[in-house]
Amino acid sequence: MYYQAIAQCTQALRNLETWLDKAEEYAAAKHFDVGVLMTGRLAPDMRPFTYQVQSACDYAKAGAAWLSGQKPPRHDDTEQTINELRARVRKTVAFAESVTEAQYAHAAEQRVSLSFGPPGTVLVGSDYLLQMMIPNVYFHLAMAYAVLRHNGVDVGKMDFLGPISWVGA
Amino acid sequence: MYYQAIAQCTQALRNLETWLDKAEEYAAAKHFDVGVLMTGRLAPDMRPFTYQVQSACDYAKAGAAWLSGQKPPRHDDTEQTINELRARVRKTVAFAESVTEAQYAHAAEQRVSLSFGPPGTVLVGSDYLLQMMIPNVYFHLAMAYAVLRHNGVDVGKMDFLGPISWVGA
Numbered sequence: 429m430y431y432q433a434i435a436q437c438t439q440a441l442r443n444l445e446t447w448l449d450k451a452e453e454y455a456a457a458k459h460f461d462v463g464v465l466m467t468g469r470l471a472p473d474m475r476p477f478t479y480q481v482q483s484a485c486d487y488a489k490a491g492a493a494w495l496s497g498q499k500p501p502r503h504d505d506t507e508q509t510i511n512e513l514r515a516r517v518r519k520t521v522a523f524a525e526s527v528t529e530a531q532y533a534h535a536a537e538q539r540v541s542l543s544f545g546p547p548g549t550v551l552v553g554s555d556y557l558l559q560m561m562i563p564n565v566y567f568h569l570a571m572a573y574a575v576l577r578h579n580g581v582d583v584g585k586m587d588f589l590g591p592i593s594w595v596g597a
Numbered sequence: 598m599y600y601q602a603i604a605q606c607t608q609a610l611r612n613l614e615t616w617l618d619k620a621e622e623y624a625a626a627k628h629f630d631v632g633v634l635m636t637g638r639l640a641p642d643m644r645p646f647t648y649q650v651q652s653a654c655d656y657a658k659a660g661a662a663w664l665s666g667q668k669p670p671r672h673d674d675t676e677q678t679i680n681e682l683r684a685r686v687r688k689t690v691a692f693a694e695s696v697t698e699a700q701y702a703h704a705a706e707q708r709v710s711l712s713f714g715p716p717g718t719v720l721v722g723s724d725y726l727l728q729m730m731i732p733n734v735y736f737h738l739a740m741a742y743a744v745l746r747h748n749g750v751d752v753g754k755m756d757f758l759g760p761i762s763w764v765g766a
Contacts, residue, residue, distance in 0.1 A: 429598040429723070436727040470639070470747040541766060549763035554598070558605040559761050566732060567757055570739030578639040578747070588736055592728050594718035597710060 430495055430535040433557060437488045437565045438524040441517055443590035444481065444569060447576055447583050448510055454581045462510050468575040477575045479505070481513050484568035485520040491561035492524040494540045495553055496531035599664055599704040602726060606657045606734045607693040610686055612759035613650065613738060616745055616752050617679055623750045631679050637744040646744045648674070650682050653737035654689040660730035661693040663709045664722055665700035 455462035467476045475483075482505045493500035501523055507513050535557070539550040542560070551560060569588070576583050624631035636645045644652075651674045662669035670692055676682050704726070708719040711729070720729060738757070745752050 432723055433602075433727055436732075440732065470743055471749070474746065539766065545761075545763055548766050550766045551762065552764060554601055555762040558602055559758065562731065563605075563609065563735060563758055564754075566735035567739055567754060570736055571743065574639055574740065574743040574747075577643065578743075580640070585733075585736060589728065589732055592714075593720065593724040594714055595721060597708065597717050597719045 430532040430553070430557060431529040433562065434488075434492050434495065434524065434527070434532070437491065437562060438521055439590055440565060440569055440588075441484060441488055441524075442521055443587060444484070444517055444572065445514060446587050446590075447573060447581070448514060450583055450587070451576055451581050452510060458580075463508075465576060465579055465581070466508070466510060466513070468579055470571070470574060470578060474571070477572055478507060478513060480568045480572040480575070482507065482516060484565050484572065485516055487561055487564040487568065489520050489523055491557065491565075492527045495535040495538055495557065495561075496527045497534060497538060498527075498531075599701040599722070599726060600698040602731065603657075603661050603664065603693065603696075603701070606660065606731060607690055608759055609734060609738055609757075610653060610657055610693075611690055612756060613653070613686055613741065614683060615756050615759075616742060616750070617683060619752055619756070620745055620750050621679060627749075632677075634745060634748055634750070635677070635679060635682070637748055639740070639743060639747060643740070646741055647676055647682060649737045649741040649744070651676060651685060653734050653741065654685055656730055656733040656737065658689050658692055660726065660734075661696045664704040664707055664726065664730075665696045666703060666707060667696075667700075 451465050452462050455465065466478050469476050485503065489503065490500045503516065503519065507516050536553045538553040538556070540556045541550045573583055573588055620634050621631050624634065635647050638645050654672065658672065659669045672685065672688065676685050705722045707722040707725070709725045710719045742752055742757055
């Protein structure tokens with residue numbers, strides 16, 4: 429289930445590319461710089477769209493790494509333009525997809541230490557997946573989505589969910 | 598893992614009660630009717646806060662039911678006030694918590710039919726959990742959170758995440 433759950437987080441990130449395309453089309457149609465959306469926020473003391481994307485990427489990357497017993501690769505938060513954000517999403521997806529199902533064999537036994545956790549504590553694999561990785565990936569993606577939605581970009585829930593594996597009944 | 602994943606969705610709903618408390622305190626401090634927030638939206642063609650809460654509840658309820666081989670109980674969308682929304686959250690949590698771990702023994706083999714899916718199709722248990730239940734619960738909770746955040750309520754990401762099971766390293 430770890431492999432499948434992490435693959436779904438990776439797909440959620442991939443869905444973001446559709447929103448970026450729609451943001452770009454909207455900016456072009458309305459004759460404004462799409463960079464305005466990249467710095468958009470829902471509140472003045474909230475981090476901007478760019479950060480929300482970087483953060484979603486980081487939780488996906490870290491989850492794929494720690495739960496497969498690897499140290500996450502370092503991706504610096506230098507992105508400013510929409511194309512730089514696309515590249516950030518793509519390198520995150522490429523890393524997550526480089527991890528094979530077999531590499532998650534010991535995911536449940538991983539103990540993950542987080543810089544913002546109480547000193548001397550860790551999360552066990554399942555809690556890290558369910559309480560940290562998944563909710564954070566969706567939270568930051570949803571905040572990015574909300575910034576676009578609030579600003580008039582034509583994104584809808586199916587763009588958030590992405591492809592669904594319907595099968596014959 | 599089904600039991601744990603669904604328990605985490607239930608906890609995510611429970612976290613919403615903290616946001617409702619903060620919304621009520623904020624409305625009292627600013628001398629406005631908290632009902633204004635209950636009808637809040639991020640865009641004119643988006644469903645209001647109340648709907649976002651009802652929808653998050655419905656996906657949590659439906660997931661707990663279908664994945665344990667039960668038909669979901671019917672909860673009509675009649676809530677209008679903040680206290681009615683609290684009651685909706687509580688009855689959803691109570692139902693989800695009534696399902697035991699043993700009842701999810703056949704979750705992976707469940708085939709779930711959805712009214713909005715293509716005719717004649719279903720989702721298998723793992724896809725239903727990962728592609729439908731979890732992302733929808735978090736999406737609708739995040740939209741509810743975003744409406745409050747955008748309107749100045751002092752909610753933060755830790756209110757979204759809720760309790761974290763840190764253990765000694």
